[in-house]
Amino acid sequence: MPSGIIIKGIGGFYYVRKDDEIYECKARGIFRKDEITPLPGDMVSFTIIDEDDKKGTIDKIHERQSQLIRPAVANVNQVIVVISIKSPAPDLLLLDKLLVMAEHQNIDAIVCINKIDLASDKEYSEIFEAYSKAGYKVILSSTKTGEGLDQLKESLNKRISVLAGQSGVGKSTILNKIINSQVMKTGNISDKIERGKHTTRHAELVRVETDGYLVDTPGFSSLGIVNITYDKLALYYRDFDNYTDKCRFTHCSHINEPQCGVKEAVNEGLIDKGRYMRYISLYSTLKQQKQY
Ligand SMILES: Nc1nc2c(ncn2[C@@H]2O[C@H](COP(=O)(O)OP(=O)(O)O)[C@@H](O)[C@H]2O)c(=O)[nH]1
Ligand SMILES: [Mg+2]
Ligand SMILES: [Zn+2]
The missing domain is CATH 1.10.40.50 (Probable gtpase engc; domain 3)
Known part of the structure; x- marks a missing residue:
């Protein structure tokens, strides 16, 4: 039986990616009975019902390594916490909270300082030093100049990563830049299907060419505050x-x-x-x- 990964779920359909194909699948009734809802990020075994139309049914959800609540995504193993150096000003308390959540859930974290085109080195070097010293990988980026985007892409290798952080820091822009640079370079069909403006209403795993997946989160994201005393x-x-x-x-x-x-x-x-x-x-x- 083939297996693949759910990249998104909309209106009772799950889109399962296997190699470079995407199958539109329904879940078997058995999941509803067990109250397990398939999530984006889930590895599944599925039956192909129609190879030409790319339709199938999901038979089995593989064991989850992790599960985020907001956004609801399974098997995330890296969070990229984005702040911007200006507009909006960096919210370092939120950054620290998100890093705490990541540590608590055993998810790797990277700090991304975006919009460096709006500030001088001096303005961001302090934050860069502080978080490097704390033991985090810190990436300086600008979607305007393209700086840091390759480094971000490389960090996505073989992982399911989620973008988190305050609204307006540039998460969706970063995602779109990464996808569009891929489409321009490769121009293949499956990339075109996945291209375009990504709305953040549904959690969706976007495939990146460094063999990973990236998930955007809408606006402010707390990753779901869990119980830390x-x-x-x-x-x-x-x-x-x-x-x-x-x-x-x-x-x-x-x-x-x-x-x-x-x-x-x-x-x-x-x-x-x-x-x-x-x-x-x-x-x-x-x-x-x-x-x-
Ligand atoms: N100057 C500058 N503006 C940026 C950069 N990245 C994003 N923006 C702008 O910041 C605004 C918010 O970006 P968006 O991606 O919607 O942020 P999100 O809420 O985190 O998804 C938009 O107007 C973007 O064009 C950057 O690197 N430099
Ligand atoms: Mg956004
Ligand atoms: Zn002490």
């Missing part, structure tokens, strides 16, 4: 990891405790001060939420 928050800061063994207390919150390795590292400039300050702010917010 304040006392666990520090676990999702990879930049703290190297210093927590110097904390005197096992359950150190790295805020008010004496002899804290994290605070020392902040003072020595080993951990970015801004990241740490936003950690405290997020910690307080989560703590209040818990107490109501």
Whole structure:
């Protein structure tokens, strides 16, 4: 039985990609009974009913490696958090929240600083340094000059990646630039089918030539805030990891405790001060939420 990947689902139909073909499939009743809804990103086994018309039915959903709630996509293994250096101004707290969510769900994260055509090196080097130091790959990009787009494309290799971040930072433009540059270069039919303006109403896996898939998210995206309690928050800061063994207390919150390795590292400039300050702010917010 052939297997493929669902690239989108609309009105009860699922579009399953196998090699370079796309089959329009219905799901078998069995899924509805089990209350499993096929999602974009799902690997499935399916039966081809009509090879000429490219129609089929989905028989089996393979086990999921991950599942995002908003957007509802299965098997995402990388998130590209996009901020813009200007218009809108970077929302670093949202960036940190999205990175925390990614760490929590065991999804790799890349930081993309877009619209660098609007600013000088000096204006973005600080953010670049801060997140590189925190252990993230940081890509500087501009859809106006094309800078960084090849580097972004290469990062999509053999992965299902999702674009996340504040509205207006350029996520959809980045996606469209990546697709259009492909269509111009290859001009083959399956790329043409997938080309065009991508609306972000339905989550859709867009095939990129570096053998990966990219999913846009509409506007502001929280990736679905999941349950992280304040006392666990520090676990999702990879930049703290190297210093927590110097904390005197096992359950150190790295805020008010004496002899804290994290605070020392902040003072020595080993951990970015801004990241740490936003950690405290997020910690307080989560703590209040818990107490109501
Ligand atoms: N100057 C500049 N503008 C950009 C860049 N990328 C996107 N934009 C513009 O930013 C606006 C919002 O882009 P959009 O892709 O809709 O953002 P989204 O909400 O994150 O999907 C549009 O007017 C784009 O033309 C860039 O690299 N430089
Ligand atoms: Mg958009
Ligand atoms: Zn500590």
